[in-house]
Amino acid sequence: MKMWLFLKQQLGARIYLVALLSLMTGVCNTLMIKTINDVIHGGVNGGRMAVFAAAIVGYLAASRFFSAALLRATQRAVFTMRAEILGGVLACDQQRFEQVPNQAIYTAITEDTTQLARSPDIISSMLIAGFTILVCFAYLCWLSPVAFVLILLCILVGAGLYSSVAGRAARDWFAARQTQDEFFRLVDHQLRGFKELKMSDEKRREFFENHLMERCRAGYEQNVRGGEQYIQAVLVSGMLIYGVLGAFAFTGQTWLGLSAEPFASTILVMLYLTPAIQQTVDLLPTLDRFGIAIDKMEKLQRDLADKQTPGSTSVALAEGNAPKFTNWHCLRLARVTFAYPPVDGAEPFHIGPLDLEVRRGEVLFIVGGNGSGKTTLLKLLLGLYKPDSGRFTVDGQAWEAGGADQRHLFSPLFADFHLFDRIYGRQPSPEDLANHLSAMALDHKVNLADGAWSTLDLSQGQRKRLGLVQALVDPAPVLVMDEFAADQDPAFRRRFYRELIPMFRAAGKTIIAITHDESYFDCADRIIHMVEGRPEEHQPQAAEALLT
Structure with missing residues (x-):
């Protein structure tokens, strides 16, 4: 039937x-x-x-x-x-x-x-x-x-x-069929956690015999x-x-x-x-x-x-549907709150109320300890999470939280970023792409051949730089980076803060970066310190003690 x-x-x-x-x-x-x-x-x-x-x-x-x-x-x-x-x-x-x-x-x-x-x-x-x-x-x-x-x-x-x-x-x-879903979940763990399992006979035996093979059996x-x-x-x-x-x-x-x-x-x-x-x-x-x-x-x-976002029934924007906010000056979050769903009756982590401004052309660092809400704040700002309460405005004009107009303002490089095999969407000019690859010291490592990257066989730091190239060619005005410098060697980290961030700003980008590099706090115009889900604003000169 x-x-x-x-x-x-x-x-x-x-x-x-x-x-x-x-x-x-x-x-x-x-x-x-x-x-x-x-x-x-x-x-x-x-x-x-x-x-x-x-x-x-x-x-x-x-x-x-x-x-x-x-x-x-x-x-x-x-x-x-x-x-x-x-x-x-x-x-x-x-x-x-x-x-x-x-x-x-x-x-x-x-x-x-x-x-x-x-x-x-x-x-x-x-x-x-x-x-x-x-x-x-x-x-x-x-x-x-x-x-x-x-x-x-x-x-x-x-x-x-x-x-x-x-x-x-x-x-x-x-x-x-249900068991098969669970089995593939464990296979994914095995492939992604190969190094960790390889290091411990006891852990490897427990995982393989008592979990993976148990589901297979x-x-x-x-x-x-x-x-x-x-x-x-x-x-x-x-x-x-x-x-x-x-x-x-x-x-x-x-x-x-x-x-x-x-x-x-x-x-x-x-x-x-x-x-x-x-x-x-x-x-x-x-x-x-x-x-x-x-x-x-x-x-x-x-x-x-x-689970679909309202108004996002189409995978791609219709041709000619241009971003709404182009000549903006100030993004504002007003009394924004967000809480994760409770797990097993435990008190859920919540963030806010958030009162935050992002001004066009500035460099804004977000700092704080692990679990303080930095990444959650970014996801709210980018429109990936919808707030439980509060308002988002651009130059005083409200926007729909999580809508396309909000997302079009930002070009992110996440800490757990995915490196695509090619540049999707708007293609950069060969000159711009060459300049970005040169700035990232990748011009002798990788190039765009037949629309795809010539190789992705790079170190983690190089992969992250190539991911930043993909973020930079996006026309969105706000560049967002989550712990970009964490995987870079000291020389490139210094170059990133002292040379590249000013270069990005000179090219018209507004910079928002999550960082733990207190030695370079002076490169920011303002610093937002997240403490238990609440933001505190500091000037760079007084920020060195924030992470101590």
């Missing part, structure tokens, strides 16, 4: 054409059997040869058209679901995105969509077998109503037994348990079908009093029906897996839709 609803959604009214063509394959299949039966009892003639040839052509044509329709529908669904899931991720606000496990997204766009992409052959086989059974039943009822009733009762009993077992198996497979057991229950259901169904066939073969003529010709015809049809019924039963588990994959993808789509 889940697969039917899914196909109906994808095909629309064409689902009925697919059903009609599937019915045609069943009719052609049965017509071939009837023609063979007629030849056995009445001999060969031109008419029967023509009917048989027409049945073959009709079967092939109908199968070709509806199989192609299913292929296009499922591949379009795979494309659409991947686009909607990944587009939905980009439309999320930052805080909500952090609540969506990465492994759920990876599994949905790889495992689940791949499962769906393999479905056309299975569905085609199911439809052909199903409609062949339906039409053969009609022919069987005409040949021998008693045989029809017997095999129908057999199918109903088998379906009842199958359903009782299949429900338990489906639950095991759904649990296995649980998924294995759930899949096997579900598969074994389906095997039982298939065997019981097959036993009933072949049992009825055998009983009819041994007692049909004596018990039912059938003459040789109708008896042989009935046996022929039942022999043809049996593999079709068995094939249908064999494919039902695969359809259940398709249903589970569809359920998981649809749930992820709903979760992402619930």
Whole structure:
């Protein structure tokens, strides 16, 4: 049923054409059997040869058209679901995105969509077998109503037994799908934490044996348990079908009093029906897996839709939708507060009330101890987090917190930045790019070739400098950096503070930087000291004691 609803959604009214063509394959299949039966009892003639040839052509044509329709529908669904899931991720606000496990997204766009992409052959086989059974039943009822009733009762009993077992198996497979998400989460930990695990035999053994392999083993057991229950259901169904066939073969003529010709015809049809019924039963588990994959993808789509930022249904801005605030002078946060959701009943970390100004063209340093709220302040300022209360204004004009107008003002380089393989969006001129690479001492290390960086095989400090190049080519007026200098050698750190920051400001950038380098506090116009989520403003001359 889940697969039917899914196909109906994808095909629309064409689902009925697919059903009609599937019915045609069943009719052609049965017509071939009837023609063979007629030849056995009445001999060969031109008419029967023509009917048989027409049945073959009709079967092939109908199968070709509806199989192609299913292929296009499922591949379009795979494309659409991947686009909607990944587009939905980009439309999320930052805080909500952090609540969506990465492994759920990876599994949905790889495992689940791949499962769906393999479905056309299975569905085609199911439809052909199903409609062949339906039409053969009609022919069987005409040949021998008693045989029809017997095999129908057999199918109903088998379906009842199958359903009782299949429900338990489906639950095991759904649990296995959940376990797979947890397993991929642990695989991600293994790959990202390779160095840490390598350093400790005890930690590595605990992680591998008690966690990673435990989830792998649980998924294995759930899949096997579900598969074994389906095997039982298939065997019981097959036993009933072949049992009825055998009983009819041994007692049909004596018990039912059938003459040789109708008896042989009935046996022929039942022999043809049996593999079709068995094939249908064999494919039902695969359809259940398709249903589970569809359920998981649809749930992820709903979760992402619930987490989208209002007004961000489009991944990219429409052409010509220029930033609203261009000639600004002062950004202000007024009585802004924010609190993280409580975890396990613990008191949540909160920040604010924040009263803060950012003036165009200034250099503003944000300092403070770990956990003081520096990064949270940046995420609020950038529009990645939406405040619980308070106002954001530009030159006295309110902006929508978390909206595109707010985000367009800033070009950030985060502490946990991601270095993309190319510059996306607006492309810099070759001259500007060369100047930025030279300023970062990367001009002999990397260049832009065919739109992509020639290499990303760089040290962490060099990667961060290349990330800063990507931030600098963004036309946003405010450059935001979180602990940029932490990974730089002393010589480049000094150059960054003494030469590059003044150069960025001279180029029209406003600078906001989180830093712990008290030796360079004099490079800032103002310093904001975060203490337990509250900002305190200091002048650079009096700021050296802040971190002591």
